[in-house]
Amino acid sequence: TSFGFQQVKEEEKSKLVGNVFTNVASSYDIMNDVMSAGLHRLWKERLVGKLSPFAGMKHLDVAGGTGDVAFRIFDAVNSVKRRALRKVDEASLEETQIYVCDINPNMLNVGKQRAADRGLRDNKSLVWVEGDAEALSFDDNSMDGYTIAFGIRNVTHIEKALAEAYRVLKRGGRFLCLELSHVDIPVFKELYDLYSFQERFAKMIGDAGFEKVEYENLVGGLRNLAGVRRR
Numbered sequence: 001t002s003f004g005f006q007q008v009k010e011e012e013k014s015k016l017v018g019n020v021f022t023n024v025a026s027s028y029d030i031m032n033d034v035m036s037a038g039l040h041r042l043w044k045e046r047l048v049g050k051l052s053p054f055a056g057m058k059h060l061d062v063a064g065g066t067g068d069v070a071f072r073i074f075d076a077v078n079s080v081k082r083r084a085l086r087k088v089d090e091a092s093l094e095e096t097q098i099y100v101c102d103i104n105p106n107m108l109n110v111g112k113q114r115a116a117d118r119g120l121r122d123n124k125s126l127v128w129v130e131g132d133a134e135a136l137s138f139d140d141n142s143m144d145g146y147t148i149a150f151g152i153r154n155v156t157h158i159e160k161a162l163a164e165a166y167r168v169l170k171r172g173g174r175f176l177c178l179e180l181s182h183v184d185i186p187v188f189k190e191l192y193d194l195y196s197f198q199e200r201f202a203k204m205i206g207d208a209g210f211e212k213v214e215y216e217n218l219v220g221g222l223r224n225l226a227g228v229r230r231r
């Protein structure tokens, strides 16, 4: 990529990322709350708000980790208020599929446990899939939505991940990315440098074929990026 993190060799980066998430899986959600002072909840709500989930949708949350974004999408689809407003029928509700895709099985296992704790162990709308953002196992034109929250920075070849997002989305399907625009912790500087180039990232999304690419700044140096697949 054209971003400034080549200093970290690709192989080392994948290994580093893998190890980080294996070690933190069990405490990941608490860590998230502490490190963002709970703000990640607001950011994720905003992300889901932008997505406008609907009953019967096929959605893919990549780098989905412990399912934090997926649960929010699930809750939005199933919210009593939304169901009443949209006069949703139970059949289409049951057809909803939210795939949580992550490269790290430990993160997914924590997510599955969270689902069980919520009484959703056997719920067919939530599907946990081990997989790489750069080589997705899903069919072409199969998804209404694609989200990636705090995940694109971990991907080694961002272009490949974007091409895959484009491939699996249906025409008009939406790509949404939540990411840090900058981080001021020197130790992680190399890894996070790319976020000072967010406009270029927006351009990459456009180059992948998405249209109507837009981004918004959120409180705390966060950015929400959205692209709509070309019609």
Ligand code: SAM
Pocket (backbone or CB within 6 Å): 017, 021, 032, 062, 063, 064, 065, 066, 067, 068, 069, 101, 102, 103, 104, 107, 131, 132, 133, 134, 148, 149, 150, 151, 154, 155, 156
């Ligand atoms: N999206 C979740 C959230 O916001 O709470 C988790 C974000 S966590 C910071 C990043 C996740 O990306 C980890 O669970 C990690 O295993 C996953 N990941 C890293 N590289 C990946 C790749 N190439 N494909 C899929 N997932 C990946």
